[in-house]
Amino acid sequence: MAKPISEFFKELDFPLNNIRWSWGAQNEHGILLRTWQDEFVSRPRLKVEVLGLNVDYAELDSPGLGERVRHVEELWAGGIPGYTVIAEAVSISAARRTIKSYRNDVVFPIQQIIADDAGRLAALLLTPISVGSLDEHVKTHRVLGNDTPLPVDRMPERAMAARENYQTRLPRMREILIETARHRGKVRYGDLMDQLDYVRYQLQHAMNKIGHECVDKHEPLLTALIVYKETGQCADGFAAEFGVTDSEGERERCYQFWKQASMPVHIEPALPEPDPSDPMFERERRFTQTEVRVQQSAFRQKVFLACDGCCVVTGCDVPEALEAAHLFGRDWRLGHNEASDGILLRRDLHAMYDAGLLMISENGIVTVDDAVRHAYGDFDGRVVRMPFQSASAA
Structure with a gap:
């Protein structure tokens, strides 16, 4: 293998969010996945598994699973460029797979994400393109979307649990936003999804819940701090949900409110008294x-x-x-x-x-x-x- 796959992704302008656990990457153009050679078939047509129902990889315990679910959800909806790099595992039976080699000359355009009869989410692929033509290809290529919702019953059990139990992370999301307000900052949608292991629809529900919680508590809307990377502004849905058109003003109210607000101090349990005679x-x-x-x-x-x-x-x-x-x-x-x-x-x-x-x-x-x-x-x-x-x- 000429170079680590993380460097390859970076050279293609798709830097991995985390080179240790990310299974793919997303930039302003689209999504590039890493998939496995042993889950790739060429007949009757090019296809590769992107998320299996019964996969038993130890890496499913990593944040990479939540990120992969989000990528698959985006590709299922379609309308964006999508590609995959095919990698060969050192051992397909290893508890935690490592990469032996990968195709560094081509990437495969994704035509559409499908749910097959074997209980897997797979990507139908088009003829591979050279990596040198990727910059031009993303300008015109778009993944075909599906008219039906993503079939969550196809998801691995851990992913299902993460999707269904997103409300347990609401207190953590509120804590992140309060800390952001105290530092007069903003937080990007994508970064928040990564931190909380949310997919897009989960984040939307969480934002609405926290926003209405702020209203009930007579607080400024903390969700005004969540913005797009490209524009630095809130999504249109923020104004539609809460009737707030001046998001900048709402952010300033958050900054002032949480600057003054006092929060309970967490007291650590007492540790044993150290012995000065101990070396x-x-x-x-x-x-x-x-x-x-x-x-x-x-x-x-x-x-x-x-x-x-x-x-x-x-x-x-x-x-x-x-x-x-x-x-x-x-x-x-x-x-x-x-x-x-x-x-x-x-x-x-x-x-x-x-x-x-x-x-x-x-x-x-x-x-x-x-x-x-x-x-x-x-x-x-x-x-x-x-x-x-x-x-x-x-």
């Missing part, structure tokens, strides 16, 4: 004296102690060089702040981990992305003990 005491004090985020000092302390004050990959024990990293899939905003939610990493490895350039499996196996292998290749394949594992499991 770890001074190193722990040095590590936890700088708070990265509100409420995070306790998390840092828990992770530091769980990892014996050492980077799990390198063994580095210099407190100033260490950071408590949230494990993939954990979110401090959702209360994932226990020792089992994090690992201790050297500062540069933490940056690599968050960027998806250095990965650690649940079994503690380190994988280094090709893009940084020249500098960090010595760590590839290293087995580390995760803090929630027993010593015998390492």
Whole structure:
């Protein structure tokens, strides 16, 4: 494989939202998916699975599933350019697939998304085009839309649950908007969908619920802070739903209201009193004296102690060089702040981990992305003990 597929997507102007878990990308022109060679057929016509009902990949536990559902929903509705890159897996039976190779000379235009009799959502494909002609092709190509709603009964069980239980994320959405108001900011529709694992219709319902909740509480409309990337303005539906035509004025009211509003202070449970005679005491004090985020000092302390004050990959024990990293899939905003939610990493490895350039499996196996292998290749394949594992499991 000449280059990581993330670099290939970026060169095509479809940068992945996250190079570790994204299954495709969307830009202002359209959508480019990554699909698998073993799920591709050429007869009786070109077709590839884009979302299976009974797929058992471990990666379905990743945020990539929510993003893929949103991409499929957009393509099902049609009217936008859609393409896919075909990749070959190292092992089609692996719990978490990795890419062995991919077609870097062509992409396949998507003609239409269909629901087949086998219980899968698949893309009907057109003759592949060279990557050099993609910029021109997107100007005229459009995916055919479907007249019926997306058949949610075809969705994997986890995706179904995410769609049906979107209301459980409403408090988190309100928290994001309040924090945005306090910083006099805006939040884009796409970014909000990614943060909350929402698809488009879920976000619309959530916006309406939160907006009406603001009305009931006699607050400015927090949903005025949600804007399009291209225009920086609210969707037309905002004015239609709430009768507010001056969205800029409503945003300013939000800024002023939440600047003045007082919020209850969250008090962390008391931690055990440190023992100054313990050799770890001074190193722990040095590590936890700088708070990265509100409420995070306790998390840092828990992770530091769980990892014996050492980077799990390198063994580095210099407190100033260490950071408590949230494990993939954990979110401090959702209360994932226990020792089992994090690992201790050297500062540069933490940056690599968050960027998806250095990965650690649940079994503690380190994988280094090709893009940084020249500098960090010595760590590839290293087995580390995760803090929630027993010593015998390492």
